[in-house]
Structures are given as C-alpha cells and as structure tokens.
Amino acid sequence: MKSRFDDAFFDKLERLALNFSTTLTGYFGGKHRIDKYGQTVEFADFRQYQPGDDIRRIDWNLFARLGKHFLKLYTDERQMHVRIYIDCSNSMGFYPDKAEFAINLAVAFGYLAVRNNDKVSFHLLKNGVEIDPFGLIVGKNSFFGAVAKMEDVTFEGEANFAGIPNVQIGVNDGLAVVISDFLTENNWQKAVDYFLFQKQQVLICQVLGREEVSPTYSGKLDLVDCEGTGKGDERNVQISITRSMIDAYKKELGRFVAQIRKFCVSRDTAFLSVGTTVPVDKIIYRELARYDIVR
Amino acid sequence: MILRWLLPVGFVGLVAIAILLVVYLLRPQYRQKRISGTVVWKRVVLRTKKQRLMVSNILIFLVQALVLAIIAVGFAEPRLYSQKQIAGEGEYVVVLDASASMRAKSSASSDTRFERAVAGAKREIEEFFSQSDDGTVSLIVADAEPTYLFSDLNKDDEDKIYGALQTLECSLEVANLDDAITLAGKHLESNPHTKIAVFTDTEFGNLGSAVEVVDVCDNSHEQNIAILGCTVGRVQNQFVFELVLGAYGNVTRKCNVFVDIKNADNGDGPRDLHLEVPVNFSVSENSSEQVQRISVVATDEQFGGQADWFFDDYEQAEISIQNLEDAIPDDDRFLVYGGIRDKINVEYCSEKPNGFWQLGFDNLANNMSKTRDITFREIFDGEEPQNAGFDFYIFEHSIPTGVLHSLPKDGIILLVDPDATLNDAGLGISFEKKVSLGQLTHCTAKVEHPLTQYLQPERIGLTEICQVSVEENSLFQPLLFVDDNPVMLLKDTPSSKVIVMPFSINMSDFYGEQFQIFLYNLVNNFLPVTLTSSDFELGDTTQFYCKGETIEVEHNGNAETFSQFPAQFTFRDVGTYTFTTTFGLEKQDEVRRVYVHLATQESNLFPQSDFRINLDSKEVASQLNGQDFFVWLAVASLVLMMIEWFLQFKYIL
Numbered sequence: 001m002k003s004r005f006d007d008a009f010f011d012k013l014e015r016l017a018l019n020f021s022t023t024l025t026g027y028f029g030g031k032h033r034i035d036k037y038g039q040t041v042e043f044a045d046f047r048q049y050q051p052g053d054d055i056r057r058i059d060w061n062l063f064a065r066l067g068k069h070f071l072k073l074y075t076d077e078r079q080m081h082v083r084i085y086i087d088c089s090n091s092m093g094f095y096p097d098k099a100e101f102a103i104n105l106a107v108a109f110g111y112l113a114v115r116n117n118d119k120v121s122f123h124l125l126k127n128g129v130e131i132d133p134f135g136l137i138v139g140k141n142s143f144f145g146a147v148a149k150m151e152d153v154t155f156e157g158e159a160n161f162a163g164i165p166n167v168q169i170g171v172n173d174g175l176a177v178v179i180s181d182f183l184t185e186n187n188w189q190k191a192v193d194y195f196l197f198q199k200q201q202v203l204i205c206q207v208l209g210r211e212e213v214s215p216t217y218s219g220k221l222d223l224v225d226c227e228g229t230g231k232g233d234e235r236n237v238q239i240s241i242t243r244s245m246i247d248a249y250k251k252e253l254g255r256f257v258a259q260i261r262k263f264c265v266s267r268d269t270a271f272l273s274v275g276t277t278v279p280v281d282k283i284i285y286r287e288l289a290r291y292d293i294v295r
Numbered sequence: 296m297i298l299r300w301l302l303p304v305g306f307v308g309l310v311a312i313a314i315l316l317v318v319y320l321l322r323p324q325y326r327q328k329r330i331s332g333t334v335v336w337k338r339v340v341l342r343t344k345k346q347r348l349m350v351s352n353i354l355i356f357l358v359q360a361l362v363l364a365i366i367a368v369g370f371a372e373p374r375l376y377s378q379k380q381i382a383g384e385g386e387y388v389v390v391l392d393a394s395a396s397m398r399a400k401s402s403a404s405s406d407t408r409f410e411r412a413v414a415g416a417k418r419e420i421e422e423f424f425s426q427s428d429d430g431t432v433s434l435i436v437a438d439a440e441p442t443y444l445f446s447d448l449n450k451d452d453e454d455k456i457y458g459a460l461q462t463l464e465c466s467l468e469v470a471n472l473d474d475a476i477t478l479a480g481k482h483l484e485s486n487p488h489t490k491i492a493v494f495t496d497t498e499f500g501n502l503g504s505a506v507e508v509v510d511v512c513d514n515s516h517e518q519n520i521a522i523l524g525c526t527v528g529r530v531q532n533q534f535v536f537e538l539v540l541g542a543y544g545n546v547t548r549k550c551n552v553f554v555d556i557k558n559a560d561n562g563d564g565p566r567d568l569h570l571e572v573p574v575n576f577s578v579s580e581n582s583s584e585q586v587q588r589i590s591v592v593a594t595d596e597q598f599g600g601q602a603d604w605f606f607d608d609y610e611q612a613e614i615s616i617q618n619l620e621d622a623i624p625d626d627d628r629f630l631v632y633g634g635i636r637d638k639i640n641v642e643y644c645s646e647k648p649n650g651f652w653q654l655g656f657d658n659l660a661n662n663m664s665k666t667r668d669i670t671f672r673e674i675f676d677g678e679e680p681q682n683a684g685f686d687f688y689i690f691e692h693s694i695p696t697g698v699l700h701s702l703p704k705d706g707i708i709l710l711v712d713p714d715a716t717l718n719d720a721g722l723g724i725s726f727e728k729k730v731s732l733g734q735l736t737h738c739t740a741k742v743e744h745p746l747t748q749y750l751q752p753e754r755i756g757l758t759e760i761c762q763v764s765v766e767e768n769s770l771f772q773p774l775l776f777v778d779d780n781p782v783m784l785l786k787d788t789p790s791s792k793v794i795v796m797p798f799s800i801n802m803s804d805f806y807g808e809q810f811q812i813f814l815y816n817l818v819n820n821f822l823p824v825t826l827t828s829s830d831f832e833l834g835d836t837t838q839f840y841c842k843g844e845t846i847e848v849e850h851n852g853n854a855e856t857f858s859q860f861p862a863q864f865t866f867r868d869v870g871t872y873t874f875t876t877t878f879g880l881e882k883q884d885e886v887r888r889v890y891v892h893l894a895t896q897e898s899n900l901f902p903q904s905d906f907r908i909n910l911d912s913k914e915v916a917s918q919l920n921g922q923d924f925f926v927w928l929a930v931a932s933l934v935l936m937m938i939e940w941f942l943q944f945k946y947i948l
Contacts, residue, residue, distance in 0.1 A: 212332070217330075
C-alpha cells in the first residue's frame with residue numbers, strides 16, 4: 001500500500017494544528033494552551049496574594065503603586081496524546097481504495113499531532129483484538145518510521161470495538177480518533193462511552209467506499225458478508241435488487257449514518273462521514289476545519 | 296353403480312396442476328455476491344418486508360373475502376338473464392266479471408249484465424280480428440278463482456271462441472277481479488302490444504293505459520231489494536226476527552216482507568205461523584243504496600189472540616220479499632234454521648246425593664242457554680234409574696241392581712266414588728279398597744286431554760281415594776293421578792264412553808271452580824255444538840264439530856262424509872245444507888241444517904273496487920333465459936385461491 005502523502009501535502013499540514021479541548025490536562029511540555037495557569041512566560045492575569053502562595057511570584061511593582069500584594073499568573077501549555085483506532089477488519093480492506101483512504105486519514109491525523117509535539121499511538125482493530133504495533137510515537141522521526149511500516153498493515157477478520165475498554169488508557173489526556181465504516185453489529189458505542197468516561201476528546205470518522213455509497217450490482221443476488229463464514233451465514237441476504245431497491249438502500253444508508261450522528265450528538269462527540277471519492281487533503285482542510293477539529 | 300361425467304371438458308381444469316408444477320420448478324435462482332457488509336441491506340429487507348406485509352395482509356384479506364363472497368353467491372345459484380325486444384303482434388285479453396251482481400236484470404231490456412258483457416266481448420273480439428289477422432285473443436272468467444275460458448286463440452279459432460262464449464254462465468260467487476286483472480297483466484310482460492278489456496259492473500280507479508273498463512250497468516232500469524241477513528233473538532220474552540234489508544237503485548215504494556215460521560213451539564205443541572210486514576223504501580238517486588233494519592215480532596193478534604203466547608223453539612223460518620221489478624231475485628229469500636237448541640239430559644243417581652252436581656249443571660245450563668237446553672234429573676229414594684234416554688248418566692257410590700247388569704248404551708256414564716258392587720258391571724275395571732290419604736293431597740296430570748283442559752290439577756285436593764285396578768284390554772286411560780294412583784279414568788270408544796272418578800266429592804275440594812270447568816269440558820268434549828251459525832254466505836268456509844263419530848254434509852243430493860274433527864267445509868252453492876251426525880252409541884242421528892245465501896256485497900248493484908294497479912303498455916318485455924354460471928364462479932374462486940396462496944407464499948419467502 002502506498003501512502004498518498006508527499007512533501008507538498010505535509011507542507012500544507014504544517015499550517016494546521018489539531019484543535020484540542022482546553023479542558024484537557026495532557027502532559028507537560030506541549031504546545032496546547034489549556035484553561036489552567038502554569039509556568040510559561042506568557043502573562044495571563046493577576047490574583048490577590050493568599051497565604052501559602054509562592055512569594056517569588058508577587059508583582060512588587062504593583063505593590064509599590066497600590067500597596068497590596070498581587071500574584072502575576074501565566075498561561076499553561078500541555079502535550080496531548082492522540083490515539084488513532086483504525087478498523088482493520090475485512091470490510092475495511094474489501095475495497096483497496098477504502099483501506100488506503102483509512103490509512104492515509106490516520107496518517108494525516110498522526111502527522112498533525114506529532115507536528116505539535118503531541119504523542120501519537122496507532123491501534124489496529126482486527127481479528128477481534130486490538131494491536132498497537134508502533135507504540136507511543138513522539139517526534140517526526142519516529143512517526144515517519146511508523147508510517148513506512150503502515151504499508152504492511154493487513155485487513156483481517158472483524159473489528160471488536162467493544163473490546164477497547166479492556167485496555168487501560170490515560171485520563172483527560174488527549175484525543176481518540178476512531179476510523180471505521182461502522183458496517184458492523186459490534187457495539188462500538190461502548191468504546192465511545194469508555195473514551196468519554198476517561199475524559200478523552202473523541203472524533204468518530206466513518207469511511208464508506210464508493211460501492212457502499214452507491215451499489216452498482218443488481219439482479220437476484222445472494223449477498224455474502226465478507227466478514228461472515230461464507231454461504232449459509234446468517235448475515236447473508238437473499239434479495240432481488242432493482243432500481244427501486246437501490247434507492248431504498250441509499251435512503252436506508254442515510255438513516256444508518258443519521259443514527260450514528262444522532263448518537264455522537266447525544267454524547268457531544270465529533271462525527272465525520274466521508275467517502276473515498278473525496279481526496280484526504282480536502283477532507284482535512286474542508287471537513288475537519290468545518291467541524292472545528294483542526295485550526 | 297356407474298360413474299359418468301356430465302361435463303368431461305371439466306378435466307381441462309387439470310392443467311392447473313401443470314401450472315402448479317411450473318411454479319414450483321421455476322423458483323428464482325440467486326447468484327452469490329460478496330460485499331463488504333450486509334448491515335444496511337438487512338435493514339432494507341426488514342423495512343421492505345414490513346411495508347409489504349401490511350399491503351400483503353390487506354390483499355390476502357380482500358382475496359379471502361372475495362372467495363367467501365363468491366362461494367355465497369354460488370350457493371344463491373345465480374342466473375344470467377338477458378332482455379330482448381319482442382316484436383310480436385297485438386294481443387287482446389278480455390276479463391269477464393262473473394260475480395253474482397252481474398246477474399242483475401234490466402227492467403227495460405230484460406237481459407242481465409252478464410249477457411250484455413258477453414255480447415260486448417263478442418263484438419270487441421270481432422272488431423279486433425277485423426283489424427288484426429295475426430292477433431290472438433284470451434278470455435279470463437273472473438269468478439271466485441279466475442280461470443281462462445280460452446287462451447291465445449287467433450282468427451282461425453273464431454268458431455271455438457264464439458261457441459265458448461255462448462255456453463258461458465254467470466256464477467253466484469264473489470268475483471276475484473283483482474286476481475283476474477293481475478293475470479291479464481302478465482300478457483303485457485310478454486307482449487307490450489296487449490290490450491285488456493274488463494267487462495264489469497264494478498267501478499275501478501285508473502288501471503293504466505293498457506286497460507279499458509267497460510261498464511255493463513244499466514243504472515236507470517235496475518233496482519234491487521235484498522235480504523242481507525237475519526238474526527233471531529228475544530225481546531221482552533218474545534221471539535224477534537231482526538232483518539237487515541237493502542235497497543239499491545231507484546226504489547221509492549212499499550214492499551212486503553213475509554216471515555213463515557215452521558213448528559213454532561211455546562210448549563203447547565208446534566204450529567206454523569205466517570207474518571207479513573210492510574216496508575217503505577225511498578231511494579231516489581240511481582247508484583245509491585239504503586239499508587234498513589226491521590224487527591218482526593209475533594204479536595198476540597198473529598198468535599190467535601193469546602196474549603202471553605211466545606215460542607221457545609222453531610224448526611225453520613223462511614223470509615221472503617215480493618218485488619216484481621227486482622234485478623237480482625236470488626237474494627229475495629232467506630231461511631233461518633237453528634231455532635231448536637241442543638237438548639242435553641242428565642241423570643244423577645246416588646245413595647248419598649250431594650248438591651254439587653245439580654248446582655254445577657244448573658250453572659252450565661244458564662251459561663249455555665243460547666245453544667243448549669240442559670235438563671238435570673235426580674233419582675230419589677224409591678225411584679228406579681233409567682238406562683236409556685239420557686246423554687249423561689252419573690252413578691255415585693253404587694249402581695242400583697236394576698241398572699248394574701244393563702248399563703246405558705246411549706250416553707256417557709260417570710262412575711263417581713264407586714264401591715265393589717260395580718266390579719260385577721263388566722267394565723274391565725275393579726275397585727279394591729278405600730285408602731285414606733291422611734291429608735289433602737293434590738292431583739297431577741301426566742297426559743293432556745280435552746276433558747282436563749283448563750283444569751289445574753294442583754288445585755284439586757283429595758283426602759280419600761278408592762284404589763282401582765284396570766284390566767289390560769279394558770281401554771281405560773288414566774287422566775289424573777294422586778301419588779301414582781289414578782283418580783280419573785276415561786274409556787272413550789265409539790260404542791262406550793265411561794268416566795271413572797274413584798273418590799268421593801265430599802272427601803275433596805273438587806266442587807268449586809275446578810268442578811265447573813270439568814263439567815264444561817264434559818259437555819263440550821262429548822256433545823259439542825255442530826255449527827256456530829245457521830246461515831252462511833256463499834264461499835264461506837266454516838269449521839264444525841261432531842257429537843258422534845261421523846257427519847254427512849248433504850246438498851242437492853250430493854253428500855260428503857267427515858270423520859276427523861274439527862273439520863272444515865266451504866259452501867259452494869246457494870241453498871240448504873244438511874249436517875247429519877251419526878253416533879257410535881245407540882242414539883238417533885242428529886240433523887242440523889244451515890242456509891247459504893248470496894254474499895251481501897253481491898246485492899249491491901253498484902260496487903266499487905279499491906284495487907290499484909297501473910298496467911301501462913310496456914316498451915320492452917324481458918324474456919327469461921337463465922344461464923347457470925356456476926362453473927365460472929368455481930374458476931374465479933380457484934384463481935383467487937391461487938392468488939391468495941401466492942401472496943402467502945411470497946410473504947413466507
């Protein structure tokens with residue numbers, strides 16, 4: 001699998017940064033300003049001295065003018081952890097362009113993170129388990145090393161979103177991005193609830209292939225689910241596909257996406273549904289900016 | 296048995312089996328297609344099925360309802376009729392009124408209305424044939440039951456037609472003109488060119504354009520005085536004939552009414568009487584009528600100067616009027632029979648007499664005095680009871696030795712509280728011993744019989760009974776019981792009628808209302824009044840009863856015998872009918888006579904009808920040619936059932 005990203009694309013991304021919530025606490029040493037006061041050099045506010053405060057932080061000039069003790073407060077900037085969960089099930093790899101699109105989107109998110117000194121980790125969901133092949137990535141060198149290995153990622157079995165809560169993650173320390181087609185009966189909502197419980201910022205990103213958005217097949221078909229056991233699987237559907245059925249499918253897909261969006265809205269979670277026909281860079285610049293995920 | 300096919304072509308229906316096979320064999324073949332996920336498609340299928348299920352359910356219901364409706368229609372055996380225009384030649388239908396009023400004779404021309412109607416019909420038929428060579432003629436005689444004299448005859452049958460008209464006679468009955476015109480109207484249904492002519496003296500309203508009513512009355516030369524009825528009653532102890540006389544037409548004069556009474560009897564012996572009563576009529580307008588009621592009283596003078604003379608009975612009274620110009624002579628004479636009431640003689644013999652029997656029969660005599668003359672004779676000590684000449688013989692406790700071995704054979708015997716001496720009477724029943732019941736015990740009835748109708752057995756209480764044993768072939772039927780012991784038994788054969796009451800009236804409360812009802816049943820069951828009236832109108836149907844075994848009804852030498860009663864008889868002729876009752880008992884035959892006169896309405900010379908029907912000429916007549924389409928219904932039903940099966944099948948898939 002070849003990455004679509006080239007130097008020009010990364011140059012474009014250089015101008016962007018992920019827009020994290022200011023309520024996150026993260027780690028020391030990052031570039032993301034948060035609501036709390038810290039030890040940076042950028043002035044934020046004054047506060048009246050209270051017993052126990054560090055007297056070194058008293059503004060003596062102000063004391064000279066007003067005769068009262070005030071502390072000088074500075075902003076705080078933190079490092080965030082971006083966890084990118086990629087659905088590597090058969091359904092995501094069934095159409096190569098869809099698989100490539102998902103990987104590229106994940107890489108883009110990763111780059112936006114490392115560029116701002118944030119930590120990145122990729123979590124691959126396949127065969128019912130969660131794999132973290134690259135570990136915690138900090139810095140561009142490590143990131144590009146991981147990106148090179150992403151070409152070897154395979155898509156197998158089913159993605160088990162409900163198993164995500166089994167792996168402990170940090171609290172209030174960053175962003176969780178879930179990239180999947182969500183064409184599954186698996187309880188992915190459980191994973192979202194877990195992220196929110198851990199006070200993570202969450203972005204749900206649905207990727208749908210061209211054939212999934214607008215099927216081109218027709219006639220009397222025995223539709224076999226690629227994640228199933230083949231003929232006789234209960235997920236298979238015997239159906240006579242006509243033009244009206246295609247229209248019904250599109251309406252139903254709209255309802256399906258709307259249901260995911262409704263869930264995300266109810267959890268105050270960002271949701272993005274994209275098709276593979278749209279280039280990734282456009283998605284980054286248009287869709288993510290529109291949803292205020294990047295700035 | 297041989298199996299045959301009335302419609303072998305029906306086997307073509309077996310093709311349906313081939314269709315069924317094809318449907319099964321040509322099931323859709325589905326091609327496999329791997330896709331990334333079927334989640335959305337499954338949702339589509341579920342939603343579509345849900346929508347289709349709703350439509351499918353409605354369709355299945357409609358189809359099932361249609362199948363049931365077709366089956367119901369099939370049971371109603373529908374037939375398909377088509378309407379055709381029938382272009383036939385003209386028809387002429389004549390309706391001749393043959394009622395008794397058509398016998399009215401004109402004083403000017405001395406011919407009757409019926410004769411004028413026949414002549415008029417003949418003229419019209421001749422004229423019809425002169426205008427239509429292919430037309431047909433029918434003639435309906437409207438008497439009590441309208442019938443065709445001839446039907447659909449054409450010009451070739453003219454001799455036959457005129458010959459039939461010559462022999463035609465007017466009836467004495469009431470004409471059923473309504474049915475006759477309705478019958479003629481049926482010709483219009485098959486031929487819209489039919490013309491109907493009704494020759495009658497009855498005035499009709501508008502009967503429609505197809506009907507011509509020809510009035511055959513001669514109003515200015517017709518008048519009639521009629522005896523419409525006569526009832527016999529008593530006014531201040533005198534026999535009175537209440538006459539109802541009717542005058543129709545232009546009658547302004549005096550008329551004499553004669554009453555001839557045969558065998559009038561006041562107890563001194565029968566004699567014949569002749570009474571004459573003048574009556575004045577003043578009807579000046581034609582087509583008018585006047586009805587008078589007059590009482591004919593037998594005065595002292597007419598009875599030979601005997602001031603207190605009146606008669607109880609008479610055999611026959613003939614009432615007649617004398618009117619020389621009378622149009623209908625058939626209603627000028629009237630006979631009244633039935634002055635003689637049924638005589639019922641009762642003999643009561645008891646060694647310990649009680650007054651209940653006397654009292655009961657006296658009450659009955661008062662209540663039935665209009666129809667019956669009941670005489671009660673009690674045998675006192677020292678008298679010998681009679682064994683002949685009575686209708687009822689009541690022996691209480693015992694029977695005198697003189698009668699015991701020669702029981703009466705001409706009446707009904709009642710044995711009340713009999714003792715063992717009666718065992719020698721050879722009745723087939725023996726009386727054993729008296730049993731005290733200790734307290735008042737009430738009766739029960741296990742069978743229904745006219746003798747016990749209206750009786751309430753639970754209100755008849757006894758304290759002592761006599762046990763009886765009945766021989767096997769004695770024909771006694773138990774009617775009432777006390778504790779399974781019979782307390783009223785009846786033997787009712789043509790030659791012997793015996794009622795046994797094995798208990799003492801004195802030892803019971805059977806003496807009040809229930810006793811009176813029993814006596815009423817006794818008389819009405821064995822000696823019913825044969826006829827309820829002594830005169831009837833022609834065409835009347837009466838119900839009559841029999842005191843004996845058979846009744847022979849005789850009129851003008853023709854006799855008919857009846858043995859099942861109550862029987863019905865319809866009077867078809869004017870005059871006297873004799874009803875002769877024959878008894879199985881050794882009694883003389885009883886003769887009753889009734890007089891049958893013209894129907895009152897027929898004396899009216901100017902009758903009117905309220906018959907309303909519109910017989911307009913019709914443009915289209917329907918011809919019925921029913922076509923059975925049961926087969927088509929069956930096919931439709933089969934097709935619908937296939938559709939229903941297909942819908943169900945599709946849903947299951």
